[in-house]
Amino acid sequence: PKVIRRDAYRAPEWMVPEIALDFDLDPAETRVHATLTVERNGDHDAPLRLDGDGLSPVSVRVDGVEAQGWHMDGQTLVVPLSGKAHSVETEVRIAPERNTQLEGLYASGGMLCTQCEAEGFRRITFFPDRPDVLSKYKVKLTAEKARFPILLSNGDPVGSGDLDGGRHWAEWHDPFPKPSYLFALVAGDLVANKATFTTMSGRDVELGIWVRAPDLPKTDHALHALKLSMAWDEKVYGREYDLDVFNIVAVGDFNFGAMENKGLNIFNSRYILADPDTATDWDYDAIAAVVAHEYFHNWSGNRVTCRDWFQLSLKEGFTVFRDQSFSADQGSPAVKRIEDVRGLRASQFQEDAGPLAHPVRPDEYMEISNFYTATIYNKGAELIRMMSTILGPENFRKATDLYFRRFDGTAATCEDFVLCMEEASGIDLSQFRRWYSQAGTPRVKARLEHAQNGGRAVLSLSQSVPPTPGQPSKEPMVLPLKVKLFGEKTGKPLTSERLVLLSDPSEEIVFEDIAERPVLSINRGFSAPVIVESDRDAADLAFLSAHDDDPFARYEAMQQLMLDTIVGAVRSGKGDHGAVIEAVRNTLADDRLDSAFTAEAVLLPSESFVGDQLAVVDPDAIFRAREALRRDLGRELEHEWRLAYEAARANRFELSPAAKGARRLKSVALSYIAASGAPDAASLAFLQFEKADNMTDRQGALTTLAGGTSDKRVAALDIFYQRYSDNPLVLDKWFQTQALSARDDTPETVEDLARHRDFTLGNPNRVRSLIGAFSVNQRAFHHASGRGYRFLADQLIALDKINPQTAAKLIPPLGRWRRFDSLRAEKMRAELQRIVDTPGLSKDMFEQASKSLD
Ligand code: HT7
Numbered sequence: 001p002k003v004i005r006r007d008a009y010r011a012p013e014w015m016v017p018e019i020a021l022d023f024d025l026d027p028a029e030t031r032v033h034a035t036l037t038v039e040r041n042g043d044h045d046a047p048l049r050l051d052g053d054g055l056s057p058v059s060v061r062v063d064g065v066e067a068q069g070w071h072m073d074g075q076t077l078v079v080p081l082s083g084k085a086h087s088v089e090t091e092v093r094i095a096p097e098r099n100t101q102l103e104g105l106y107a108s109g110g111m112l113c114t115q116c117e118a119e120g121f122r123r124i125t126f127f128p129d130r131p132d133v134l135s136k137y138k139v140k141l142t143a144e145k146a147r148f149p150i151l152l153s154n155g156d157p158v159g160s161g162d163l164d165g166g167r168h169w170a171e172w173h174d175p176f177p178k179p180s181y182l183f184a185l186v187a188g189d190l191v192a193n194k195a196t197f198t199t200m201s202g203r204d205v206e207l208g209i210w211v212r213a214p215d216l217p218k219t220d221h222a223l224h225a226l227k228l229s230m231a232w233d234e235k236v237y238g239r240e241y242d243l244d245v246f247n248i249v250a251v252g253d254f255n256f257g258a259m260e261n262k263g264l265n266i267f268n269s270r271y272i273l274a275d276p277d278t279a280t281d282w283d284y285d286a287i288a289a290v291v292a293h294e295y296f297h298n299w300s301g302n303r304v305t306c307r308d309w310f311q312l313s314l315k316e317g318f319t320v321f322r323d324q325s326f327s328a329d330q331g332s333p334a335v336k337r338i339e340d341v342r343g344l345r346a347s348q349f350q351e352d353a354g355p356l357a358h359p360v361r362p363d364e365y366m367e368i369s370n371f372y373t374a375t376i377y378n379k380g381a382e383l384i385r386m387m388s389t390i391l392g393p394e395n396f397r398k399a400t401d402l403y404f405r406r407f408d409g410t411a412a413t414c415e416d417f418v419l420c421m422e423e424a425s426g427i428d429l430s431q432f433r434r435w436y437s438q439a440g441t442p443r444v445k446a447r448l449e450h451a452q453n454g455g456r457a458v459l460s461l462s463q464s465v466p467p468t469p470g471q472p473s474k475e476p477m478v479l480p481l482k483v484k485l486f487g488e489k490t491g492k493p494l495t496s497e498r499l500v501l502l503s504d505p506s507e508e509i510v511f512e513d514i515a516e517r518p519v520l521s522i523n524r525g526f527s528a529p530v531i532v533e534s535d536r537d538a539a540d541l542a543f544l545s546a547h548d549d550d551p552f553a554r555y556e557a558m559q560q561l562m563l564d565t566i567v568g569a570v571r572s573g574k575g576d577h578g579a580v581i582e583a584v585r586n587t588l589a590d591d592r593l594d595s596a597f598t599a600e601a602v603l604l605p606s607e608s609f610v611g612d613q614l615a616v617v618d619p620d621a622i623f624r625a626r627e628a629l630r631r632d633l634g635r636e637l638e639h640e641w642r643l644a645y646e647a648a649r650a651n652r653f654e655l656s657p658a659a660k661g662a663r664r665l666k667s668v669a670l671s672y673i674a675a676s677g678a679p680d681a682a683s684l685a686f687l688q689f690e691k692a693d694n695m696t697d698r699q700g701a702l703t704t705l706a707g708g709t710s711d712k713r714v715a716a717l718d719i720f721y722q723r724y725s726d727n728p729l730v731l732d733k734w735f736q737t738q739a740l741s742a743r744d745d746t747p748e749t750v751e752d753l754a755r756h757r758d759f760t761l762g763n764p765n766r767v768r769s770l771i772g773a774f775s776v777n778q779r780a781f782h783h784a785s786g787r788g789y790r791f792l793a794d795q796l797i798a799l800d801k802i803n804p805q806t807a808a809k810l811i812p813p814l815g816r817w818r819r820f821d822s823l824r825a826e827k828m829r830a831e832l833q834r835i836v837d838t839p840g841l842s843k844d845m846f847e848q849a850s851k852s853l854d
């Protein structure tokens with residue numbers, strides 16, 4: 001497959017200021033007629049080249065007459081044109097019901113819908129399918145009225161009517177020029193939960209969340225989140241919505257979370273539908289975050305879009321930062337930061353340390369869908385966060401105002417964004433730009449020395465960035481590190497918080513008048529996405545876990561203490577659990593902490609995060625060491641867990657942050673009670689499972705039971721299955737819970753579940769809930785026999801024929817072979833090789849699997 005390079009960017013040869021699309025919709029055969037107004041861009045005599053994918057033209061006309069001399073160059077339609085501007089018409093036929101890739105126009109749950117980002121529009125009609133060609137769209141949809149009573153597209157509705165033969169039509173005009181990846185249509189038998197939002201300038205916007213009729217009662221939370229998001233973007237960024245309508249449609253088959261099509265967002269139904277019986281608190285929060293994310297794209301993505309796909313993080317990193325800030329403002333900023341950092345470490349740090357590592361602004365790709373990664377999204381968000389930290393809130397807001405004003409209606413670059421940051425603040429970000437071009441997670445070494453008599457403390461910092469594919473050596477980065485010192489004796493701060501901008505390979509920071517032995521709090525709030533190695537011992541970490549006044553740093557100290565303890569046990573074969581037990585005891589006893597924070601703080605680092613600390617991952621030894629600590633924490637603090645459990649049990653169901661925090665702590669306490677081996681643990685869990693009036697409690701109990709050996713396990717799984725067998729989103733939880741189970745027989749169970757009548761490779765959510773979940777279950781997936789690797793490869797080879805995008809995203813766990821012993825590594829490589837050698841493999845899979853072999 002061809003490699004696309006960033007430095008090969010050339011401006012488009014032809015612009016398309018306007019396009020009229022006429023769809024005659026039918027699942028078996030849809031006719032698409034497109035009229036493009038094209039304008040030559042610059043002084044050249046190149047023909048018009050229109051991207052297509054699986055299309056063949058039924059007709060091509062130029063300025064109203066049959067075109068002469070057009071031809072196909074591979075999938076590209078080439079039309080010779082002589083003048084500066086022309087009208088070009090094409091007609092094609094496509095078959096949405098046969099589209100299993102879920103890119104372009106496809107059928108899902110009886111409706112027709114589209115997914116065009118990144119390059120799906122070319123599967124619908126011939127077009128210069130690149131983000132820097134912006135057009136005004138007029139769209140006419142015609143379909144059978146009984147099957148598809150609702151016809152939606154981007155922009156505002158301008159007309160509709162009935163036709164002979166039971167058909168009807170609707171027309172939509174979008175006045176805002178947009179790239180083709182933001183085009184959308186939906187046809188279906190849908191109902192809407194509607195509301196009106198009055199913008200800050202007093203315009204009324206009609207909001208609608210469209211779903212199938214039985215799902216209507218599950219849309220209130222998404223609608224509420226949408227209104228909150230609209231108000232938040234006005235208040236925090238001064239951004240107002242621009243059209244008269246904003247529609248969201250939920251679909252059951254979707255390759256991603258959601259899509260920000262202009263005025264017509266299309267969502268994976270898991271990020272819309274919620275009621276207490278079927279959605280967990282996690283689901284509720286994720287729905288609000290994704291609704292906000294897609295809504296925020298209206299400015300960061302749609303009004304200002306990307307010049308080319310190498311700039312993807314321009315919209316995605318910035319929009320993730322915006323949705324993270326929104327969610328932080330809705331509940332506890334500290335807990336939100338903890339969750340985001342945990343996610344970053346689990347996905348992005350692993351990516352940055354493996355064969356698929358790439359810069360936030362990549363230099364090349366084969367298949368752009370493979371670059372919707374944690375690096376582009378989450379590390380990209382960290383870059384924006386660091387710039388906001390360096391600039392401070394006022395300058396940051398001035399800079400975003402400038403960015404939106406200057407680039408509104410255009411396709412911009414990451415460099416444009418950074419220039420606005422510099423211009424608005426007067427701060428030089430030349431060196432900071434390396435964050436966009438250098439892959440790999442920087443490591444910082446921190447040593448604090450204190451001259452007892454002189455009262456001076458010296459913090460020695462040094463940084464390094466590891467080599468990554470194609471980047472053997474790195475330049476130093478700018479690392480904004482928030483630091484503070486605490487007195488070991490008094491437990492009080494000895495300094496105020498300082499923002500250190502570490503930009504040299506090594507630097508010394510001096511603190512004067514430090515009267516007692518200081519303990520270092522560093523990278524507070526996770527101010528830089530780096531790995532810090534410090535010389536703080538268990539006593540220092542326990543001290544910080546009790547005294548640090550930055551909640552994130554407090555959590556971090558506890559995590560480090562737990563990590564050091566488990567890693568020590570893996571290395572030596574025996575664990576000294578005393579310090580962790582005491583630190584957890586103190587945290588549980590601290591009634592100034594809210595329950596959500598406490599629940600996060602007492603949770604052990606995941607097996608895979610422990611593995612990340614080791615030169616060679618030994619999944620079984622890690623599992624044993626972590627389980628031993630869990631058991632001892634359960635036993636030694638059984639009384640405390642039961643108190644916490646009982647206290648939380650008293651809460652009534654509501655969706656307030658306090659009630660959600662209580663439920664979180666309750667499930668964590670239950671899992672520790674079970675880990676203690678208490679004889680009544682399974683009954684306690686089963687009682688919670690049966691009596692729960694919400695999914696958070698029910699799934700929490702099911703997770704505990706499913707990981708155990710009690711006879712209640714099978715009963716609970718059966719009851720859960722029977723109760724929710726007609727709800728695909730909850731069945732996903734049933735599959736996922738078993739795939740993540742810590743039981744010894746999980747590999748066999750997962751193989752059996754892949755043959756279950758409710759398992760299908762046709763639905764991406766189902767695939768992710770079983771195969772995706774299993775592949776991150778470290779011990780089960782890395783079973784020494786290699787059966788986990790074989791299973792994943794078999795499934796992905798089969799899935800590639802149906803949905804290559806979703807298949808390719810599941811390759812990374814196999815690419816981690818360098819991190820394991822030679823026997824496992826060999827088996828993983830053999831499966832990757834088998835995938836690469838599969839005849840007819842997609843470009844998506846080829847890129848991921850072949851790079852993973854390197
Ligand atoms: N911008 C959207 C990306 C997306 C996508 C990418 C590849 C394949 C399918 C997809 N569906 C949506 C989602 C977002 O970041 O908001």
Ligand code: ZN
Nearest residue numbers: 293297316319
């Ligand atoms: Zn996005």
